[in-house]
Amino acid sequence: MLDRALLTDGQGRPIRQSGPTSSRDWDEVQAFCRKVYMPYRVRPGAPRLLPAATMRMAQIGRITLTRFSYGVPIHLDRFDPEAGNILVLNTLRGALRHQQDGTRTATTRAGDSFVVDCSRTDYWLDGDRDHLQLNLTIPHDAMAEIAMRWLGFVPDDRLWTRRLAFGGNGSRWQALLAYVVHALEASGRVRGAAPMARHLEELVCMDLLQIWAEGAGICLRDGARMAAPRHVREAEEIMTSEALDPPSMAEIAARIGVSVRTLSEGFRRFRGMTPREFLRARRLDGLRAALQGAGPGDSVTSVAADWGYVNLGALAQVYRDRFGETPARTLAAGRVGR
Template sequence: MTLVPQASTRQQIATLIHTPEDACRWMRGINGPHRLEVPRPRDLAFRHEGTALGNVSIGIIEYSTRVTIKVDDLAQSYSISLPLSGDQHIEYGRREFASDARVGAIISPHQPLHLNIGEDCRKQLVRLSREAVHHRLGQLLGRKVTSPVIFDPRMPLEGHLGDWWKTVAHLQELLGAEGSLCDLPEVWGNFENSLITSLLYAQPHNYSGELLGRQQARPGYLDQLVAMMRESLDQPLTLDDLERASGVSRERLYQDFHAHFGAAPIAHFRNLRFDWVKRRLEHAGPRESVSSIAMDCGFLQLGRFSRDYQKRFGERPSQALGRHRQDGIVRH
């Protein structure tokens, strides 16, 4: 059983397990708490191959015998699977559905269900952290998300969902390549953000109505300003700059930003900048420091930055430095 670092932050996953206890322990470390039942334990040959990076892991798993997985609450993960061969059967509440190469499945935190996996089922598995999904949804809604995002477990490969799985396959290929662009924190941050954002829009969940309502009602110029903000995170940006770029009054700017993002224009820009510096710190290389990253991200008053960071995230910047490099290995 191995989980070998492939690069400064990427972790290559490769394991072959023959005992139910070890297989359950391994997947508990990947996805979260569950129970595994194996009617024919001698036939078990559990394989998991893939890559973990940041808030995402993508790989292939198979058990080689019929198994049942019982989940009460994955707690901190979203587990998304799509059979490449064979099938699986999902039961939740009083409903059930079959999952095969045309229908994927999502297990959300706070969502009890039973998963019956066929002996010939070989499936693609995507794990997203609950924190990352909730954080991104909060950005899109312009407010803090307090209750778990619970997706409809059934995920038919139609329209945008088919495109989402194509994105997964592309990222899996990038993650498996040496010297990939994924090793650049800024690049992977965009990939990760796009993967989560497109899932939130494509797959129904308990916040879909609010999310789509905000998207339809949001003035187009706001998206242009937010794109401008993201391109200027390492540069000074003033209210005058935003007013000139938008072509609307300052009063209208404040009204629309508060209505759609829950913050004033410059406060929203500062929120984006803090999100960026947090990602940079967590994916920092061995030669990077808090001060160098903070200044790269436009924070020139380091004492104030450290105080504001701790107030916002509940930890010092030094505690986040290189977190994904240091803690990328799954522990049993």
């Protein structure tokens, strides 16, 4: 089923895409790659070799799905960490050779996959002339947010710095990719924060987290959370219990006996986010609970004001990004359910 991914819809009709779907021009191909992956360096296998690229894409919430090949042998390196992206390279045809650990490499062929967090570790790969990929570009922040929502913590760099080959024909990951592709073909491109997009995004990220953690020897059930030092866990408890009227970061740091810098470094290392980002997520969680339990006379404006939100336009955007619906919809659903 993946052989035809992003080529035809559920009725077998060709899927249209704005912009070129193939190219023989290096600048055009690189512009596409910067858009869907990140800036990096590409070197063809021979001088003056022109690409014969396949360039197709679809959006699944915050995840970019691409059907891509250069059509020539290539070496890729210098992936930009500032882009903040995780790559999942799923080989449909041909082969890729990936940087793994130390001097070891891993080769993926049809049915195999490879994941690397380019925001946390360096990476290079070689592709043969016949390579064809169905790739996922996932923002690190999206993975961290979903981990926090479902697991209650963000794994530390033992996970994010691990480059991992996985999957294979008949694997659960291949089955999930087939489901995602089928959903795209059946309903057209999934965009934005629509319910189906959020559903697919969370399925992909949670399954990838489980597979990645298993490969890294990390127990997501309890091991990663306890790996965080005491001051990080104590700060989390303060920000969670006092999210309605939170103290400043300086006050939190003073209460647990560390500097603001130490607190920030602990969150970045063990939670993959800043303390302010953690607090922002807990406040949105609290607002959502308040909307779900609001009384007959309450409105989005009044509940949001209780939580200190005054710019409802900005709130609606970040709320939709996190929960896949508007605050008004949460309020209405809460009333229907009572």
